[in-house]
Amino acid sequence: MIQTENLSKKFNDFLAVDRVNLNINAGEVLALLGPNGAGKTTTMRMLTAVLRPSSGSARVAGFDVVTQSLEVRSSVGILTEHQGLYGRMTADEYLDFFGQVYRMQADARRNRTKELLELFGLGSEAKRKIGEYSKGMRQKLALARALYHNPPVLLLDEPTSAMDPESSRLVRNAIHGLRSANRAIIICTHNLAEAEELAGKIAIIHLGKIISAGEVQELKTRLLGAPQFVVRLGVASCDLKDTMPDEVTLIGQGEGWFQYQTDTPADTNPRVIQALVNKNIPVVGLSEVSRSLEKVYLQAISLIQASGEIQGKDQNISSGGETQNAG
Amino acid sequence: MLDDMHPALIITRRELRDQLRDWRIILPVMILTLFFPFLANFTTQRVLGFVEKFGASILAERFIPFLLMIVGFFPITISLVIALESFAGETERRSIEPLLSSPLTDTQLYLGKLIASLLFPLSAAYLGMSVYLIGIYRSTSWRAEPMFLVLVGLLTAVQALVMVSGAVVISTQTTSVRAANLLSSFIIIPMALLIQAESVMMLWSDYQVLWWVVLALMILAGLLVRMGISHFNREELLGQDSDTLNLRWMWQLFRDQFIGEAQSVGDWYRREIPHTLRRLSIPIFWMTILLVAGTFLGAALVNYIGLTPDSIGLGSLKGIDSQILGQFRQLGFFSTSGVLTIWWHNLRAVIIAILLGIFTLGVAGAILLMLPMIIIGFFTGLVTLAGFSPLTALTASLMPHGIFEIPALILTGASILQVGASMVTPFRKQTIGESLVSSLADWAKVTLALVIPLFLAAAILEVFFSPLVMVRLLGLG
Numbered sequence: 176m177i178q179t180e181n182l183s184k185k186f187n188d189f190l191a192v193d194r195v196n197l198n199i200n201a202g203e204v205l206a207l208l209g210p211n212g213a214g215k216t217t218t219m220r221m222l223t224a225v226l227r228p229s230s231g232s233a234r235v236a237g238f239d240v241v242t243q244s245l246e247v248r249s250s251v252g253i254l255t256e257h258q259g260l261y262g263r264m265t266a267d268e269y270l271d272f273f274g275q276v277y278r279m280q281a282d283a284r285r286n287r288t289k290e291l292l293e294l295f296g297l298g299s300e301a302k303r304k305i306g307e308y309s310k311g312m313r314q315k316l317a318l319a320r321a322l323y324h325n326p327p328v329l330l331l332d333e334p335t336s337a338m339d340p341e342s343s344r345l346v347r348n349a350i351h352g353l354r355s356a357n358r359a360i361i362i363c364t365h366n367l368a369e370a371e372e373l374a375g376k377i378a379i380i381h382l383g384k385i386i387s388a389g390e391v392q393e394l395k396t397r398l399l400g401a402p403q404f405v406v407r408l409g410v411a412s413c414d415l416k417d418t419m420p421d422e423v424t425l426i427g428q429g430e431g432w433f434q435y436q437t438d439t440p441a442d443t444n445p446r447v448i449q450a451l452v453n454k455n456i457p458v459v460g461l462s463e464v465s466r467s468l469e470k471v472y473l474q475a476i477s478l479i480q481a482s483g484e485i486q487g488k489d490q491n492i493s494s495g496g497e498t499q500n501a502g
Numbered sequence: 503m504l505d506d507m508h509p510a511l512i513i514t515r516r517e518l519r520d521q522l523r524d525w526r527i528i529l530p531v532m533i534l535t536l537f538f539p540f541l542a543n544f545t546t547q548r549v550l551g552f553v554e555k556f557g558a559s560i561l562a563e564r565f566i567p568f569l570l571m572i573v574g575f576f577p578i579t580i581s582l583v584i585a586l587e588s589f590a591g592e593t594e595r596r597s598i599e600p601l602l603s604s605p606l607t608d609t610q611l612y613l614g615k616l617i618a619s620l621l622f623p624l625s626a627a628y629l630g631m632s633v634y635l636i637g638i639y640r641s642t643s644w645r646a647e648p649m650f651l652v653l654v655g656l657l658t659a660v661q662a663l664v665m666v667s668g669a670v671v672i673s674t675q676t677t678s679v680r681a682a683n684l685l686s687s688f689i690i691i692p693m694a695l696l697i698q699a700e701s702v703m704m705l706w707s708d709y710q711v712l713w714w715v716v717l718a719l720m721i722l723a724g725l726l727v728r729m730g731i732s733h734f735n736r737e738e739l740l741g742q743d744s745d746t747l748n749l750r751w752m753w754q755l756f757r758d759q760f761i762g763e764a765q766s767v768g769d770w771y772r773r774e775i776p777h778t779l780r781r782l783s784i785p786i787f788w789m790t791i792l793l794v795a796g797t798f799l800g801a802a803l804v805n806y807i808g809l810t811p812d813s814i815g816l817g818s819l820k821g822i823d824s825q826i827l828g829q830f831r832q833l834g835f836f837s838t839s840g841v842l843t844i845w846w847h848n849l850r851a852v853i854i855a856i857l858l859g860i861f862t863l864g865v866a867g868a869i870l871l872m873l874p875m876i877i878i879g880f881f882t883g884l885v886t887l888a889g890f891s892p893l894t895a896l897t898a899s900l901m902p903h904g905i906f907e908i909p910a911l912i913l914t915g916a917s918i919l920q921v922g923a924s925m926v927t928p929f930r931k932q933t934i935g936e937s938l939v940s941s942l943a944d945w946a947k948v949t950l951a952l953v954i955p956l957f958l959a960a961a962i963l964e965v966f967f968s969p970l971v972m973v974r975l976l977g978l979g
Contacts, residue, residue, distance in 0.1 A: 187748055187751040188748075188750070188751045188754065220740060223603045225599075225602050225603055225736045225740060226736065226737060226740060227737060245605045245607070246605075248603060248604055248605045249605040251603065253600070253603045255596065255599045255600060255603070256596075257595075257596035257597075257599065258596075259595070259596045259597040259598070259599045259600045259601075260597060261516075261520065261597060263520050263523045263524065264516075264519075264520070268519075272512070272516050273600070273604070275512045276509060276512055276513075276601070276604045276605070276606060277604065277605065278509075278605075317600075320600060
């Protein structure tokens, strides 16, 4: 649904986006993460055919962003960083206006306006001036606008910013619903927990370049090493020497617990349990040590900063591979 | 076409609705539309009463059309504010971004906003003028000629269009309303001067000139609309730091365009200069036409002014004695310093022309360079009156220095026209800044490589040989 090949954008002498490769299929959600000024918004704008790439190419919903810009824009719903609402209009007037811009018929517009305002809990506020809305309400209305023409591609820049927890949950649920509707979605966010919850794929962009990309679990393994597990025991201490399978690396032990790391948890974890049971060591529980996306992100950024230079290099971070392609 | 306009009209409708909900727009327009015409009407009656005491009723007759124009002009000044708010304001508030992400073309968006900026103030202007005319008719029975009404109506509309289209060009170069307001003095000051000139024409009752003003404003509005359509695009509106002057980037762009891919001066002359000249072929054609037209215009002026050989003492032309060459010598001819003086004079003219060209989309620069040919045409016309053949007169004025000077004029004029044209219609979707810097680099290239040497050669010939040719051909002395 979204494919880019060496997509780059230069503003005068400033390279904002540098050879970005993305491949996102229908039904997939990609979280584009990166510090402010990393090139996220510029990438989104190129994918909406608002900015022309300086080099490289991109196809969105099957259309080329340069030669078929109108078709691209018809196929994309975008929630911009700034909501861009008209304060003197009411919510239903605003949505109806965009429905007209997308050339929807009057009946369809009426139904869609009602449906989306209800979905986001704004039904009772439809006739209120947008200028009187709270930040969260505005954000929901802007999201409703992005969804209005039922686009196959959604680009969401900070979809839950300025929202209270209840509204954020509502919006996240809505995005979950949209995912199942066979859409390709890109979310730019600084909320890493949200990214982890919503996105199956992650791409980390820094100084215009994708420095790391892949599925969440894959990234965790690549950047933080093999998964770690903690086993809680029914005894305060025990001798684990010669008990653990060979592929297990013990990384810590305390009173009534030990921690290990393995590349193949599906095979290894049952054997660890079996080994403990065979030694008559009571097992209370086994769980994976939580490794948040935040750790992954910070690790990626710190590695790239430590490497000292990005520009002019195709080398990637720690794992020694090439610059990552998302998708 | 209508299908293309439909989305533009959706934008227009939204903007109009927004304007009608904004008391900051409604209130001044109401005052200017309803209160001001009554005030103008009252003033007219007082003036009529006053001047008629002294039997100067002609003043009163002139005063009514003048105030009609002013009553129409005041409401359209609001269009400038609306346009700045609509274009720069939306960019600043970022509410334009969802529109830019929609399937509207840049032109539809531009036209939608342009019409919206014009419609309300213009309707208010016509309403105010109607209120004023009705009031004047009721109090003095004065009725305007239909053609005069068309003239004032057109003048008002085209002034509004110039202000709005100029405001759009300004808005594309700023990221805030504040910056746009500062730059709007580039519109307000010329418009204020224009209104003063139009007022003089109104009071002189010289409506013929006002039709020419309408025509000139239409051309200007056309250029500004074309320029606005070219530059009101997604790329420029969302481009970074458009308020920031990036001198390093400007210099780099200028240098790249100036040097091109040349490896040496010889290579530059062999490859880059011909390439630049090919790029300038269309402006070269138009500049040639302009110089020829200037020559004919100069010659035609002689008849237009109504000169006769006797009225300017041309009868004595043939009686000039051989001392003429001595007089030439006293003026600096036949000396190296004369060469430098003429050369510097021509270079100064080229510098002034490019400066004027930058601020007038090339127009004033080209007109300035036409002036020598207008003067030569005028001289030819005069000498022809004295009985010489036009060809002899023209050759005497132009040869032999014209062999170098005219190509230099054409080349420099063409590169100045190119500066204007590239701003109005940028090459490969360039920004105004890129277009300006690139075309200035072309101008500098042509000037340095060709114009300066050509002017030097022309100056040498003009100082040492042209007087001899003139004396010989005209049989002086």
